[in-house]
Amino acid sequence: MVFTYKCIDALSPYCPCYLAETQSCIVCSVLQGKDTCDCNWQGFCVYQEYIWNGRKKKNFRKALEVKISEKKVINENLAIFKVMLPLPASSRDFSQPGTFVFLKSLDSPSYFELPLCVMNANEDENSLIFAVQVIGPKTKSLVQENRGFLLRGPYFNGVLGLKHIKAAKGKNCLLIGRGIGQASLVLIAKALIRGENEIAALLDPGAINYNLAEDYLKKLNVAIKFFEKEYLVLGDIVLNLIKERNIEMIYSGGSDIQHDLVKSIIIQSSRKIDLVISNNALMCCGEGVCGSCAVTLGSEKIKFCKAQLENWGA
């Protein structure tokens, strides 16, 4: 299978980036050091932007100091934070589905930075909500913080198949969230509601023992069902919902095992259903520079902090 992809940052204020300067652009063959132009045209020429910008990168994401205005310790595994963005930063720039940031507590060294999904963005108060599951030293240091964080972002590639969310209009959609994967459901639900889509959600508390997205989704009038920790049960529930609600798009927020299961159920249903999944690649820099998110697909190494697969789930 040949995989085609677009760069999530193309057409954003962050293109061209460091990869153009180092002849490593993921989409522009000229900015990869080749002689010929051979890109997967996105309606936008990265090379032209690079020339117009004086052969250098545009804006780069700087770390902002953000204040914690609310902290809820839900249980020993989970804390939820509300942080206030300092002007001129705007929470609107963090409200696209799949947006994530890198966070660290104020006194930790830079290698404590951790990628974290934006759970909700409130434009009236210029605030963001994050949920932190305690897993290791980085997450422990975040949940111990009471004053503020250093925040670097926004980064946009937290979900794969974003085009299906952006294009969805009047569709029947199903959101599936397990454990901390539920944090990504809220911005997706908001975007789908703007497109006048019908939404149902399936939630499992998973390892965090808490349904993070429940209150937010209820306020958005999303019909919610719960599933237990057994994936066999999930398979049956999803298949029934696909038939009952004539589901046309599914978002899976959770592990790769969950994504594979959902994909197999879609195949089993024999229906044309768009699949969107949470991006579980290991992120370290978010800029396409370190290579920690690279996955070999076919003959290519694809950097998943930048690449939106075009034919995922097709």
Ligand code: FES
């Ligand atoms: S996270 Fe560093 S290259 Fe993708």
